[in-house]
Amino acid sequence: xxxxxxxxxxxxxxxxxxxxxxxxxxxxxxxxxxxxxxxxxxxxxxxxxxxxxxxxxxxxxxxxxxxxxxxxxxxxxxxxxxxxxxxxxxxxxxxxxxxxxxxxxxxxxxxxxxxxxxxxxxxxxxxxxxxxxxxxxxxxxxxxxxxxxxxxxxxxxxxxxxxxxxxxxxxxxxxxxxxxxxxxxxxxxxxxxxxxxxxxxxxxxxxxxxxxxxxxxxxxxxxxxxxxxxxxxxxxxxxxxxxxxxxxxxxxxxxxxxxxxxxxxxxxxxxxxxxxxxxxxxxx
Amino acid sequence: xxxxxxxxxxxxxxxxxxxxxxxxxxxxxxxxxxxxxxxxxxxxxxxxxxxxxxxxxxxxxxxxxxxxxxxxxxxxxxxxxxxxxxxxxxxxxxxxxxxxxxxxxxxxxxxxxxxxxxxxxxxxxxxxxxxxxxxxxxxxxxxxxxxxxxxxxxxxxxxxxxxxxxxxxxxxxxxxxxxxxxxxxxxxxxxxxxxxxxxxxxxxxxxxxxxxxxxxxxxxxxxxxxxxxxxxxxxxxxxxxxxxxxxxxxxxxxxxxxxxxxxxxxxxxxxxxxxxxxxxxxxxxxxxxxxxxxxxxxxxxxxxxxxxxxxxxxxxxxxxxxxxxxxxxxxxxxxxxxxxxxxxxxxxxxxxxxx
Numbered sequence: 001x002x003x004x005x006x007x008x009x010x011x012x013x014x015x016x017x018x019x020x021x022x023x024x025x026x027x028x029x030x031x032x033x034x035x036x037x038x039x040x041x042x043x044x045x046x047x048x049x050x051x052x053x054x055x056x057x058x059x060x061x062x063x064x065x066x067x068x069x070x071x072x073x074x075x076x077x078x079x080x081x082x083x084x085x086x087x088x089x090x091x092x093x094x095x096x097x098x099x100x101x102x103x104x105x106x107x108x109x110x111x112x113x114x115x116x117x118x119x120x121x122x123x124x125x126x127x128x129x130x131x132x133x134x135x136x137x138x139x140x141x142x143x144x145x146x147x148x149x150x151x152x153x154x155x156x157x158x159x160x161x162x163x164x165x166x167x168x169x170x171x172x173x174x175x176x177x178x179x180x181x182x183x184x185x186x187x188x189x190x191x192x193x194x195x196x197x198x199x200x201x202x203x204x205x206x207x208x209x210x211x212x213x214x215x216x217x218x219x220x221x222x223x224x225x226x227x228x229x230x231x232x233x234x235x236x237x238x239x240x241x242x243x244x245x246x247x248x249x250x251x252x253x254x255x256x257x258x259x260x261x262x263x264x265x266x267x268x269x270x271x272x273x274x275x276x277x278x279x280x281x282x283x284x
Numbered sequence: 285x286x287x288x289x290x291x292x293x294x295x296x297x298x299x300x301x302x303x304x305x306x307x308x309x310x311x312x313x314x315x316x317x318x319x320x321x322x323x324x325x326x327x328x329x330x331x332x333x334x335x336x337x338x339x340x341x342x343x344x345x346x347x348x349x350x351x352x353x354x355x356x357x358x359x360x361x362x363x364x365x366x367x368x369x370x371x372x373x374x375x376x377x378x379x380x381x382x383x384x385x386x387x388x389x390x391x392x393x394x395x396x397x398x399x400x401x402x403x404x405x406x407x408x409x410x411x412x413x414x415x416x417x418x419x420x421x422x423x424x425x426x427x428x429x430x431x432x433x434x435x436x437x438x439x440x441x442x443x444x445x446x447x448x449x450x451x452x453x454x455x456x457x458x459x460x461x462x463x464x465x466x467x468x469x470x471x472x473x474x475x476x477x478x479x480x481x482x483x484x485x486x487x488x489x490x491x492x493x494x495x496x497x498x499x500x501x502x503x504x505x506x507x508x509x510x511x512x513x514x515x516x517x518x519x520x521x522x523x524x525x526x527x528x529x530x531x532x533x534x535x536x537x538x539x540x541x542x543x544x545x546x547x548x549x550x551x552x553x554x555x556x557x558x559x560x561x562x563x564x565x566x567x568x569x570x571x572x573x574x575x576x577x578x579x580x581x582x583x584x585x586x587x588x589x590x591x592x593x594x595x596x597x598x599x600x601x602x603x604x605x606x607x608x609x610x611x612x613x614x615x616x617x618x619x620x621x622x623x624x625x626x627x628x629x630x631x632x633x634x635x636x637x638x639x
Contacts (some may be wrong), residue, residue, distance in 0.1 A: 185430065
């Protein structure tokens with residue numbers, strides 16, 4: 001009989017199971033008990049919390065803000081990250097590795113430090129407001145702290161590094177000769193991007209977009225710090241519900257809604273890409 | 285369609301000079317090959333004509349227009365890439381029609397032209413398929429069709445047969461030459477394969493370390509190499525170190541490995557240390573060990589032999605650094621390694637090289 005070497009994997013499976021699945025399960029199960037406040041929960045399973053979520057405009061609005069800010073952050077991160085990633089991927093000099101290393105390092109600096117940097121730059125007497133007021137574009141200090149713009153900027157700050165790295169690896173897989181072939185046969189740079197580079201990077205771009213979106217949906221620190229207690233996204237609200245209101249079941253419900261929303265959006269996107277692919281609109 | 289003129293072009297990448305003062309004129313309708321080892325500057329020259337890189341110095345003229353500052357998409361050039369670079373997300377018909385569409389041709393006209401081109405490359409039935417669904421040889425022909433769709437002023441090809449196996453490569457050489465002749469299109473072809481260059485080209489430019497070594501027809505370059513590099517790179521050749529000791533009319537008298545030999549005078553002055561070049565097929569086994577006015581003879585020992593079917597290659601140790609290669613008919617070749625033999629060649633079949 002063969003030695004079952006794969007049994008070695010069993011302990012790690014168990015540990016992962018406890019850490020990830022079981023902890024999620026406790027929350028999901030808890031979400032079905034009525035929340036009596038102050039950490040107390042009801043004894044029988046019911047949908048009270050879910051009914052409350054979907055009938056209370058505050059909760060629905062929070063879900064909408066979470067999806068909206070994450071979606072906007074994803075779009076702007078891709079728009080901003082693509083040119084940077086393209087430039088680095090097509091560089092021939094040693095600088096490309098240095099720039100890439102810089103992005104990696106910057107990406108793994110804790111978001112708290114980065115967001116505080118943002119707060120300082122955008123503060124009323126910070127660099128940006130001094131310049132804007134100095135040249136007379138705004139009269140009163142412009143702030144991004146405590147509004148949705150700020151949250152979007154914060155999420156972008158959080159995901160941009162990952163975005164550039166992801167897009168870099170996508171562009172790297174597209175041979176430069178495709179670009180040259182498009183150019184020499186009459187396509188301008190813009191047309192080359194539109195007809196060759198973009199369609200070829202679309203599958204990778206979609207996966208990258210989903211990753212950035214998922215990161216944004218779950219982001220707590222940047223949303224909490226830049227939301228300044230005035231903008232609530234689901235992760236911020238969950239933390240508040242657990243820590244300040246001590247409503248465990250309601251927090252469980254919020255978590256469940258966040259989880260299912262993210263899963264559904266991903267599932268929908270993947271099905272859409274499959275459809276496009278089978279219609280040969282996208283090749284990968 | 286038009287010719288190409290490369291005027292005094294220098295190309296440097298940082299400290300590295302890829303091309304030194306290159307001057308080259310490509311005639312209208314000509315098939316010209318740039319031949320040389322990797323790093324000789326042939327691909328750089330091609331990319332300069334395409335406009336993917338700009339010369340550090342000098343100018344490039346297409347027809348009667350200076351295109352040095354013109355972007356690739358406005359140069360009206362067609363190009364076949366080493367990896368073909370067919371767009372994987374477009375059908376073969378869309379690939380071929382790419383240049384026409386980018387230049388705003390009406391749909392009907394594009395369809396008609398693509399049909400003609402598919403006929404030209406003898407692949408009429410594959411138009412609706414994708415590049416990944418056809419063979420390497422077919423992709424190659426499709427890449428050519430795409431490159432000539434919008435009749436380009438010049439067709440550039442960058443080692444287009446490198447990825448194919450030997451048999452297919454030979455078929456494709458004939459095919460490419462046929463297409464080029466049919467369209468009478470000015471073609472610049474980059475290769476490191478001398479047989480490929482000789483099979484297809486009107487003229488061959490042999491390049492080495494960023495300089496042109498020699499320009500000429502296949503015969504001219506093979507029969508009359510100007511430099512040791514060309515002699516060595518194009519075909520097989522034996523190079524013997526020799527010292528010029530005198531002259532006799534149209535011939536030079538030189539001493540090599542202790543024997544006196546005669547060689548036709550080359551162009552220009554010639555004295556001191558030279559190389560004498562003889563092709564293996566011009567060497568023969570002779571009975572006598574003495575030279576006369578028409579035949580040079582040196583003696584050596586047979587150090588090895590390889591059988592190549594139609595001929596046998598003999599390696600003869602004559603006391604030089606590398607053995608002399610002789611191509612003999614298999615039935616004439618001695619089989620005993622170590623036996624003393626005399627090899628001779630007709631005076632007019634040898635060349636003297638100074639560079």
